[in-house]
Amino acid sequence: MRILHVFDHSLPLHSGYTFRSRSILREQNRRGWQTFHLTTPRHVRPGPDPETADGLIFHRTPPISPALSKLPVLREIAEVNATTRRLAALVEQVKPDILHAHSPVLNAIPVQRVARKFGLPWVYEIRAFWEDAAASHGTTQEGSARYKATRWLETRAAQQADAVGAICHGLLGDLRERGIDPAKLFHVPNAVDAEQFTPGRPRDEALAAQLGLQGASIIGFIGSFYDYEGLDVLLAAMPEMIRARSNLHLLLVGGGPMDEALRAQAKALGLEGHVHFTGRVPHAEVDRYYSLIDVLVYPRKRMRLTELVTPLKPLEAMAEGKLVAASDVGGHHELITDGQTGTLFRADDPQALATSVLDLLAHPELWEERRQVARRYVAQEKTWSRTVENYVPVYERLAARQARRLAA
Template identity: 55%
Template sequence: MRILHVLDHGLPLHSGYSFRTRAILKAQVARGWAVAGVTGPRYNVVDAPVETFDGLDFHRSSMRPAGPPPLGEWREIGVFARAIERAVDAFRPDILHAHSPVMGALAALRVAKKRGLPLLYEIRAFWEDAAVGNGTGREGSAKYRLTRALETWACRRVDAVSVICEGLRGDLIARGIPGQKIMVSPNGVDLSLFGEPLARDEALAAELGMGHEVAGYVGSFYDYEGLDDLIAAMPALVAKRPQAQLLMVGGGPMEPQLRAAAAASPVASRIRFVGRVPHNEVERYYSLIDVLAYPRKHMRLTDLVTPLKPLEAMAQRRLVAASNVGGHRELVEDGVTGTLFAPDNPAALADSLAALFADRAGWDARRARARAFVERERNWSSNISRYQPVYQRLSNAAAMDESWSRLPPVNA
């Protein structure tokens, strides 16, 4: 089986998107499949037409074309489609596997139709909702409606659809996409990357002034992550647990506002920002955090999409506290593998963190249950098997009959 993955971006860029991609490709290679990726023009790296990182080959598009919307996007689809064709000529795939956003699916559709290749489209989040979540779009706007319509149009025309969670699957079914056409390939982690967690880094703790009741967040600072609620919860948490501290690792669009809110807090001395840290240093900071907090706001994006960070925290045997939104409920069983608290509610967040700090005797059992859940249900080495029957059916049908139906059933 030869699979060409059509990607917005990939390695060497570090992002949740590229880490999921790496995990999928590595797991497929381990199964004996031949894989390659082709990245879009927004990646803007053209040093070489093909580059290899971490043993994986990535074909590159040329630079992103200029032009006002929607002309610029239309030209971008054309540039991307030509890059996909070049990759098809070089790699000779059996399957095209496009990953969101929808620009990649639209470009891949052109090539799939021209070359007679089956196409699976994988949606990690709806582009229009992601724009609302990061503050670059508005729900219900003309651009929002157009992007949503394009997503639906693409899903009707590809041969099969993959989504990362039940929330996205349910939304597509509500739009009229046949449920039997949609498979779920949930977020997972590469457990080979997570051995025994590091012991507490006492030198780093001393450098940062971190004690032994530390809540923390490691990741990107977007508005939908609800980090303003985490900072707002700190006075109430410190009132209940005087030794409590907050460690913020990462950066992003909300960083200036969050730093200002922390500086104005009556417990400003208990909140520490360290900015972005090198990827190979992140585990040192994780070692100082007792409870990883994920206070995502309640909105379409967070109700429909499951994040990756809580799974990584569980894989590292870290305690997880997360807001009670749909995406988190697919990952966290309240009181068993983690703690769920009311979203958009700093007081509820403070209460949940205080209760966790007060129940240190139960930490080891909860960590073990969370790790077991990841091993059992969110391990990429086993998750990847979900693709096989879909790939096999699509490639067999395409090989046997050029007039095969483009709406056959796939695993639900």
């Protein structure tokens, strides 16, 4: 089977989006499927076309003109048109059996156009609704004209696709509420390759000394600093936690739009000696920082995006053999069983966060069993092999239907 995937961006850029894509493609290749890969003009890293990254070949859509890139709406139209042209040329070259668009909807529109032109079946896979992602990043507001227009585009793409996958049950439920035929919906959850993680990794004492964290009790967050991640809630909880545990430190690894505001908040709260911002670190170095952290905290705020979408980071922390504490938003509920694989606390509530994390830190005798249960959960239930297995009946159904159409 030959599948042509269309992505917003890809390796060698590093993000949760690109790592998920890489894992899916590798597992599909292991099954003997031939995969081809195209990115849109939103892949902004300069490089050759095609470009090989981690053994995968990515074809590129050329960037749009700088003048158009500054004009909302016209920019998106230009991106869709450029992707449509590049995709049509690639279809003629590689002759795929199925087209597979990965969100956002700007990828689905050109795939739908090209699928219709060549008479091919196509799949739309949704990792988050574009309108909710935009609202969470502050580029629009829920209920605005732009929000409603984008929601309409997402719904229309799902209606037109031959099959629609989503990474979590929250998104699937929302699609059913929009009137999408349940028969064409399928689940492709986030997962991890547990073998790539090393539970029980010794604490990196050299790094601890470098950061001034020798002998400290450390909680932390590793990822991107977006507002919806709720790191301001975590900072607001720190004074109470420090009063209870004077050697408690918070390690924040990463960066993003909220970086400056979070640093200012930490300073205003007088937390400079207890909160450590590392900035972004090389991907190969991340495991060193994991080794220092006793509890990974994910305080996501309650909003449509976090209620509907499951993150990847808590699964990675579990695979790393780390304790996890997270807010009780819907996306976390799909990954974490409170008291078994992790701890859940009330979202948007610094007091609830502090109480839950302090209680976890106060009972180290429970840590090892919790770590083992969580690690076993991801190793058995959240594997890429299990996720990609869910594509099999979908692809086979579409391929069989296409064969009947061509034979008629």
